[in-house]
Amino acid sequence: MTGTSSFFPPALILVAGAMLLPLLMKKIRPWIYVIFPLLTLLWIIWLPTGEGAHLSLGNFNLVLVHKDALSFIFGLIFSFIALAGAIYSFHLKDTAHLCASLLYAAGALGVTFAGDFLTLFIFWETMAFTSLYLIWARRKKESYQAGFRYLIYHALGGGILLAGLVLHFQQAGSLAITSLQTQDGLGAWLILVGVVINAAVPPLHPWLADAYPKATVTGAVFLSAFTTKAAVYVLLRVFPGWEVLLVAGSIMTVYGVVFAILANDIRGILSYHIISQVGYMVAGVGVGTTMGLNGSAAHAFSHILYKALLFMGTGAVLEATGRYKLTDLGGLSKKLKAPLILYMIAAFSISGVPLFNGFISKSMVVAAAKEAHHSWAMFLMLLASVGTFLSVGLKLPYFTWGGKDKGLQVKKLPANMYVAMSLVAFICILHGVMPGLLYQLLPFPVDYHPYSTSHLLETIQILSFTLVGFWLARKKLVPHAQIALDVDWLYRYPGKKAGQFILDEAVAFFTWTEKVARQGVKISADWIKNPMELPASPKTSYSPDRYRPPLRRVISWLLVVFILLIALSLI
């Protein structure tokens, strides 16, 4: 590797941390687990702009570090949330879980700073396999099953991405990461499909809502941050201005909120809201203007913070009570007051309440769609923000912390969980109050003022009457112990049945073949058991004694011959 002294890849710091952890004593392991993401964060801030860490692999020249404004803002938030996630999971004893978390963050950072498509692909796959452990580590039957589906989905997505990259390489003759155009052929479209699978764009999204709610409490915090946002980063870098993304993203914002209304699992609700929120980012990429791209990057930054905090808050409920369904929860406002306050900061952020970070970033994408005369997209996104406040800001806390007291026993939470939640909540408010802190990090100069009178009025009107609507229809929102079928039904029901049918038929065919073969062997064996009786069907088995001339006859003949010889000799 050359040029690494000032361009040491940030991802490799976390890889080194993950390799070191199992070798350390139990007492210092959690501290080292936190220090490595902190070092990575500081290194990313220090890292100079430009390219470095070249690595020759066969005929390919890989570029492990490419830092510009776009990779910096994503690198910054990925490393920060890895740090916050590490603090949140400081108390964990499962070393493999700690290592998987660091490697997963390394995968996201590797993608972010990759200067070529091959490096990007290697880290892309690293994310898929390391994140799987965060689902399986919950060690429940449904987690194993969802993990397998997750693995198959991502292996398929990775395969499509690789096929696209090969075709692109054949056409372009270079692996350099550049923005692609719709007319760039099949390779570009396959890369797009591979990427939007990770961005959870419907109908390629069900892996997310299936697997994330079944992950570990701390694993879900990491999962909520990396995979989808790394995909948004690649979309921003490679597919800016692809109008298909505006259509898909706008639909996606509403799709997620509709399914969230039907969900009963608290982390299931949040998972569908990842799909909805990523929709804003995808739509921003599709708009393709500097405002749209800035809005997409800004919203990814804000989203990673408040979504991690939402998963931390609901994770605290799960950790403390062991319950995760709205139908099993209720009346926790006094028992889990601090998690409620911290959760509500995140809920206000995602809902775009003024003074919270969602307000200053989500509105950039909406304004970009409006500016570019895509009013339909703007209205879909505004409708989604109604649904977001309804589910995440009202329904979930109302039925979890409010509602009927179910008399749940509450376990004391580790202090590190509160520290992590407070840290993230602080940034959510800081950026909401001082938007310039986030805007100065964006890839293009920002000419947007979120606290305009018209934007404030619009937001207050929408949110206040969403609250009124919720209150009027709250009885309709009473949760039921049910699940909502999504697109994954296609492979979990008819697909499974088809698979079973094919399997059953294959098993039946082989059983029949075995039976026929056995019969054939039996008939043949019976038929040739006594060749002496052929061509008639043999009644007895062949026995050499039966067909050997009897001994007495031989002796008699010998005796006769002997007597005759004696008689003849006497004559």
Next chain:
Amino acid sequence: MMKRLVGAVGLLGFLTIVFDLSSHATNHGGWWLRIPGFFILFGLVGCLFLIIGAKALGQAGLLKDEDYYDRH
């Protein structure tokens, strides 16, 4: 308490129409901005539409028992 909070917030939202009316002449950029209190209606109708729409989808066959995939 919750009832009062909803009433207060609703009243606050409703009062913002005054600002809509005062800024009526200066609004550019969309037909909806010329309707005072448009986003009040949007918030309320949007909220009820999403709840009723989602529930209708659920009743149309999307909602199943929790052990649906175990049984099938």
